Amino acid sequence: MSLNQGEAGNFARILTESLPYIQRFTGKTFVIKFGGNAMTDPELHESFARDVVLMKLVGMNPSSCTGVDRRLASCWSASISKQSSLMVCG
Numbered sequence: 001m002s003l004n005q006g007e008a009g010n011f012a013r014i015l016t017e018s019l020p021y022i023q024r025f026t027g028k029t030f031v032i033k034f035g036g037n038a039m040t041d042p043e044l045h046e047s048f049a050r051d052v053v054l055m056k057l058v059g060m061n062p063s064s065c066t067g068v069d070r071r072l073a074s075c076w077s078a079s080i081s082k083q084s085s086l087m088v089c090g
Helices: 005-025 042-057 070-080
Strands: 029-034 061-065 086-089
Touching: 029 042, 042 061
Parallel strands: 029 061, 029 086
Antiparallel strands: none
């Protein structure tokens, strides 16, 4: 991958801004809903896949599913006595 100076600067800025979140959520498990427009748009498929791979590479534990809603997330959270985080794509 070859970057010009502007692209490299932008890349460095994004990584610098992301680092606190990466550190905070390393080792955490996330259930990610994959649905809506993300299921029908090939560009969103690719973006979703890149994001999930990045999460795994930085030490997070992403798990994707379809058809989950907040009621299910609340039930799941209560049943395992942990706070859940629900990221919605699409």
